Amino acid sequence: MVETNVDVTLDLKGLNCPTPVVRVSQAVNGLPLGGVLEATATDPGVLSDIPAWTRTTGNELLSIERQDRVITFRIKRAK
Amino acid sequence: MEPKKLSMVVFSGDMDRALAAFVIATGAAASGTEVTMFFTFWGLKLVQNGSLAGSSPLGRAMGLLNRGGVDRVGPSRFNFLGLGRWMFKRMMKSHNVASLPELRQTATDLGVKLIACQMSMDVMEIPREDLIPEVTEVVGVATFIEQAQQSQTTLFI
Numbered sequence: 001m002v003e004t005n006v007d008v009t010l011d012l013k014g015l016n017c018p019t020p021v022v023r024v025s026q027a028v029n030g031l032p033l034g035g036v037l038e039a040t041a042t043d044p045g046v047l048s049d050i051p052a053w054t055r056t057t058g059n060e061l062l063s064i065e066r067q068d069r070v071i072t073f074r075i076k077r078a079k
Numbered sequence: 080m081e082p083k084k085l086s087m088v089v090f091s092g093d094m095d096r097a098l099a100a101f102v103i104a105t106g107a108a109a110s111g112t113e114v115t116m117f118f119t120f121w122g123l124k125l126v127q128n129g130s131l132a133g134s135s136p137l138g139r140a141m142g143l144l145n146r147g148g149v150d151r152v153g154p155s156r157f158n159f160l161g162l163g164r165w166m167f168k169r170m171m172k173s174h175n176v177a178s179l180p181e182l183r184q185t186a187t188d189l190g191v192k193l194i195a196c197q198m199s200m201d202v203m204e205i206p207r208e209d210l211i212p213e214v215t216e217v218v219g220v221a222t223f224i225e226q227a228q229q230s231q232t233t234l235f236i
Binding site for chain 1: 102105106109110111174175176177182185189
C-alpha cells in the first residue's frame with residue numbers, strides 16, 4: 001500500500017448498517033479537500049457499501065481490504 | 080450538480096417497516112441526497128410524542144388503541160402483544176443496530192425533512208402539539224407530489 005498521510009481515523013467495529021456509512025459521511029465532510037480518512041469496521045456489508053458511497057458522493061476510495069473480520073479502508077475527500 | 084432527491088411516503092406504523100424507512104433515509108442523506116419523509120396514517124405514530132390523542136369519543140378510543148410514539152411501535156409479524164417489540168429491540172441492540180429513536184434523530188441531524196399529512200391528522204384527531212418539533216410542516220398531497228416530481232427516487236413504505 002502506498003504511504004498516505006491519514007488525517008482522521010474512525011473505529012466502526014461492531015457497528016451495523018446504516019451507522020458506518022453515516023459516520024463515514026460525517027467524518028469525510030469534516031475533512032478539508034484532499035484530506036484522508038482511515039476507518040476500521042467489522043460489518044461485511046461495508047465491503048460493498050463504502051465503494052458505493054464513494055461513487056455516489058464523488059469521493060475517492062484509496063484502499064479497502066479485509067483481514068480476518070476487520071475491514072480497513074481509506075477515503076480521500078474529493079468533493 | 081444539483082443534489083439528488085428522494086421522497087418517501089411512510090404509511091406504515093410497524094416497527095420493521097419504520098426501520099427500513101429510517102435506514103434508507105439516513106443512508107441516502109449520508110450519501111448527499113436530499114430526503115423528504117411524508118408521514119401519513121399509521122406512519123404518524125413515528126413522529127408523535129405519544130400523548131393521548133382524540134377529541135370525539137371515537138377519536139379518543141382510536142388514540143388509546145393506536146397511541147403514538149416511535150418507541151411504542153411493534154413489528155408487523157410476531158408482535159405477540161408487545162413481546163415481539165421487546166424481542167426485536169433486544170436483538171437489534173445485541174447486533175449493534177441503532178434503535179428507531181436514534182435513527183430518527185440521525186435522520187434529522189443529517190437534514191432529512193419530516194412532514195406530516197394534515198388529513199390523516201384530522202381523521203385521527205391528532206393535534207399538531209403531539210407531533211415532535213422536528214416535523215417542519217403539516218401538508219397535503221400536492222406538497223408531496225411537488226417533492227416527488229423533483230425526486231429521482233420515490234418510495235412508499
